[in-house]
Amino acid sequence: MIRLLACGALATVQDRGRLGALRWGVGTAGAMDTLALAGGNLLVGNPDDAAGIEIQVPPFEIRFEVATTFAVTGADCALMLDGVPILPWTGARARAGAVLRLARRASPQAWGARSYLCVSGGIDVPVVLGSRATQLRGAIGGHQGRSLQAGDELPLGSPDLSPPVAGTGLVPPVVALPLAVDGLPALRVLPAAEYECYRPVSRAAFWGEPWRVTPQSDRYGFRLSGPTLTPLEPLELRSHGIVPGTIQVPHGGQPIVQMCDAQPSGGYPKIGTVIEADLWRLAQAPIGARIRFIETDWDGALAARDALDGWLSAARRALSYLRARSTA
Template identity: 40%
Template structure:
């Protein structure tokens, strides 16, 4: 059964994202997709959706939604956002049954910059070049190529499962402090002397407030080049770390340009992209160089977790009136006991 998700309020930067728009960088078309691919996939997989199904990427500005006409089952995963259902506190990673008129609110919480709101069956939106991902700079994908706003209504698809258990999502891979980010050096690390590579790895680097979905800017020790800081422009992967003439690294993210002409000292491995994306401005970090084999092993661990059933544990029962429980229909009468302390 399909349904409708209604946006009651949305801060700036909340958009629809699926697994991304692949195969078009050669034509100058940005891939878009989630800033934290693992969290996006966890929210979807907890509902039985494909990992790359269309979901809402929620920024620090937060969002508030409800269901229209028919109940929806939704999942939240990502940063440690503050989540409430009609004012009742929830865990930051959770599956809930959302009745019509009941309000699910997500706001910036203790940590993280992005969280993902998936709905059983996914969001049913027209595909642009094979993807529903929003790229606001070019106005394509998602809902009219723009960020979500109050009053928007999103149709949902047919759920893959007849029913999905509600409760707290158990996803230890999402517990990823950003202090150390794993990278593979290159492809232009030969533009830097060994002492500059050592300085790059050691940092410490501070995440600048200038960042957005296109790039993360770092502030720290000035890196110098062995020769010119210009190269023949070549393709840009998500997580590529450019070093322009001023010597401060720029990490290209989901809405990156398709090509770039600064030397790339290193590239963040796929499993650590979300770790970097969730680092708030003012956070400090350093990098660790890893081998190709270690990067592949980390990706295999992540894929193995997503291939299985994502564990969802019922929340702890506590005392509430029958009217409250009937009105919320939350986890069959379970709520987060820690929120009541």
């Protein structure tokens, strides 16, 4: 069990998400940065579907009530275990009673907006509709269907595998798989159904100008500010199915990228869709950050997915090798 001693806003229990539930009108939820969660689970020997804690607003402080192995991945952060600095993206061993504190690094080079705490055995909250993920709208899953707060106690499951040797780390995907345009983080986008309904100057601005993440952004959707996207003529659509990554354009002409907790339907026109393989990049863009869009096609989206799978496969092989050597 772990006990939360201090907790900023919007920390939640998350796993890969409630996959397959959109047909019932239930959003996906799950980790905003699924790659960071997957890497953390690898570092502590968990199965792919184990739940961890998504940390959005530090400070965050917990006490381990039992000895265990843990890892913190995702955003660049400052970690202290019993007052001793430790590295993110690295497995570490905690004694019973140890206190872990997470804070944002005070550095202009610090990267990311969300961190993930993975603990050997995973956070053992009840499975709801096939997932332990928290969806705040509807109070589904996670710990009582809500954000975590100081005083909460979270049970741990039984470890699936012996974790690698403590101190084993991974190269973060932002380093291993960089993607930028003019020094700004970039996202690959597929043109969507209403793309051709926008004026040529708006389509050119969509690809050619930076977009800023506004304070109105959250797990439901990232609202962006930039050039006004204007249709050739007014567009009125009936509500229809949408998925995370869909870029909708309300009447004001400022796009919204649907994220993990988005509703499964909407009526705004769609100018594009951020490919699944790049949603983790957007999830790690902090409020105020600027991003760029890169046009891609189906083959490009599949190649991007293959690159992520390659990173995960290489990490899995390396950690499996180290685990075997440590037990030999």
